[in-house]
Structure formats: structure tokens, C-alpha cells
Amino acid sequence: MSIHGKAKRITTQVLQEMKNNGEKIAMLTAYDYSMARIVDAAGVDIILVGDSASNVMAGHETTLPITLDHMIYHAQGVVRAAKKALVVVDLPFGTYQGNSKQALNSSIRIMKESGAHAVKLEGGAEVRESIERILTAGIPVMGHLGLTPQSIYKFGTYTVRAKEAAEAEALRSDAAMLEEIGCFSLVLEKVPAGLATEVSKSIGIPTVGIGAGGGCDGQVLVLHDMLGLTLDFSPQFLRRYLDMGEQMNSAISQYVADVRSRDFPNESEQY
Ligand code: KIV
Numbered sequence: 001m002s003i004h005g006k007a008k009r010i011t012t013q014v015l016q017e018m019k020n021n022g023e024k025i026a027m028l029t030a031y032d033y034s035m036a037r038i039v040d041a042a043g044v045d046i047i048l049v050g051d052s053a054s055n056v057m058a059g060h061e062t063t064l065p066i067t068l069d070h071m072i073y074h075a076q077g078v079v080r081a082a083k084k085a086l087v088v089v090d091l092p093f094g095t096y097q098g099n100s101k102q103a104l105n106s107s108i109r110i111m112k113e114s115g116a117h118a119v120k121l122e123g124g125a126e127v128r129e130s131i132e133r134i135l136t137a138g139i140p141v142m143g144h145l146g147l148t149p150q151s152i153y154k155f156g157t158y159t160v161r162a163k164e165a166a167e168a169e170a171l172r173s174d175a176a177m178l179e180e181i182g183c184f185s186l187v188l189e190k191v192p193a194g195l196a197t198e199v200s201k202s203i204g205i206p207t208v209g210i211g212a213g214g215g216c217d218g219q220v221l222v223l224h225d226m227l228g229l230t231l232d233f234s235p236q237f238l239r240r241y242l243d244m245g246e247q248m249n250s251a252i253s254q255y256v257a258d259v260r261s262r263d264f265p266n267e268s269e270q271y
Pocket residue numbers: 029048049050051052053090187189210220221222
């Protein structure tokens with residue numbers, strides 16, 4: 001039986017065992033109870049309450065506006081639903097950068113008020129102190145390197161990162177540092193597949209890629225993207241598993257037509 005199959009609950013130790021045994025890790029985002037229940041029951045290892053909620057749930061252009069209170073609200077529903085998956089919550093923009101005490105307080109709020117199992121934050125050397133402080137409280141931390149959407153106004157675009165030698169070298173060194181200080185895993189977003197493979201082989205902790213090729217130890221997608229709910233977003237790395245937006249549109253159009261034609265409700269659908 002697979003390590004996922006044997007585990008009652010996915011923990012950071014189980015994820016490490018999966019990497020050690022070459023078993024790939026499946027991670028998806030979720031932001032609410034109903035969706036998280038389906039994601040968990042389908043066998044996903046890690047549910048990420050991503051700050052992509054800012055885009056897909058609230059309709060913002062970037063991840064910057066979402067607040068700690070919003071993230072905790074989303075996480076509470078997901079935690080109630082997750083019976084097996086490890087629940088990781090993004091620290092939102094402005095709640096951890098440059099102030100390690102604030103980073104610790106934000107993480108404690110997430111853990112206490114939502115019941116989540118770990119936090120994720122973006123960046124390398126520049127957030128080292130914050131990560132170390134969070135880890136002192138026994139809170140597991142997932143790193144996030146490559147394209148870090150909270151820095152979109154620094155990058156200017158959402159294109160592939162670390163194509164140039166200097167940025168690739170910085171990423172290698174940040175990945176090694178994140179492992180050394182005690183992160184349990186790290187996300188590699190939109191970096192060349194060759195670099196992601198090299199980093200995944202060179203560090204001991206599991207990497208989870210998005211747009212980073214098949215050499216990572218696991219993969220993550222935004223749930224709404226892979227279900228076909230965000231039709232205006234079609235990057236090369238995205239595989240759509242469902243046309244849920246179109247299916248919902250036709251179901252809802254049918255409902256509207258049935259109400260207007262007095263077909264709904266019928267005799268058996270009333271008291
Ligand atoms: O917020 C998010 O959904 C993420 C994933 C893209 C990794 O950070």
C-alpha cells in the first residue's frame with residue numbers, strides 16, 4: 001500500500017516519507033468547507049488555503065489585498081472539512097515581512113483560530129528571520145520561491161522566474177537555506193523545469209511545483225483553475241480537468257428557464 005494509503009492523517013513526517021520513497025505529493029487549494037470536503041475525500045495530501053483566495057474568491061487583481069482575518073475565515077471552513085489532508089495556510093502580504101514578531105503573532109493567530117496544521121510564506125533570505133521565529137513556536141513552515149505573487153509590483157509580470165543565472169543561483173541558495181533552518185517543504189512556482197528538478201534532488205525536504213515541471217516531489221494547482229471556473233486564466237502549465245464553469249452555466253440557465261416556464265417546482269417538488 002502507498003504511504004498516503006497507510007497514513008490516517010497526512011503530517012509533515014508523512015510527506016517526508018513520501019519524498020524519501022519517491023511517492024509524489026498532490027496538493028490543491030481550497031477556501032471553503034464544501035469544496036475542501038470534496039478535495040479531501042478525493043485523496044489530496046495537502047490542502048492549501050492560498051492567498052489566491054484574494055483573486056478567485058474575492059475578485060481582486062492581485063493577492064495583496066487579502067487580510068489575516070479573511071485568511072482565518074477561509075481556513076476555518078477548510079479545517080472543518082479536512083479529515084485526512086494536511087492544511088497549510090498562506091500568511092498574507094504585510095503580516096510577516098521584515099518583522100519577525102509580527103510574523104510569529106500572525107502564525108499563532110492562524111494556528112489558534114483556524115486549527116490549521118502549518119503556514120506558508122513567500123521569499124528566501126529576506127524573510128529568514130521571520131521563518132526562524134515562527135519555527136521557535138513549533139509551527140511548521142512551508143517556503144515559497146520562484147514566482148512569488150505578493151511581489152508582483154517588484155517583478156512587473158507573472159512570467160517565468162530564475163531563467164537568468166544570477167536569479168537561479170539565488171534560488172538554489174534560498175532553497176538550501178530554507179531546508180537548513182527547518183522548513184518542512186517548499187513551493188517552487190513558475191521556474192524552469194531543469195532548475196526545479198536540480199533543486200528537488202539537491203535538498204532533502206519535499207518540493208511542490210506549480211509551473212515548475214515534473215521533477216518536483218509534488219504538484220499544486222489552484223482548484224478553481226483546474227476545475228475550469230477561472231476561464232480567463234490559461235497559462236501553459238495549467239491542465240483543466242473539468243469545464244465546471246460551462247457546466248454550471250448550463251445548469252443555472254436551465255433552472256432559470258424552468259422557473260420562467262413554471263416547470264419548476266412540479267407536483268412532487270412541493271408539499
Ligand atoms: O496562493 C496560492 O494559491 C499559492 C499556490 C499557487 C502555490 O500560493
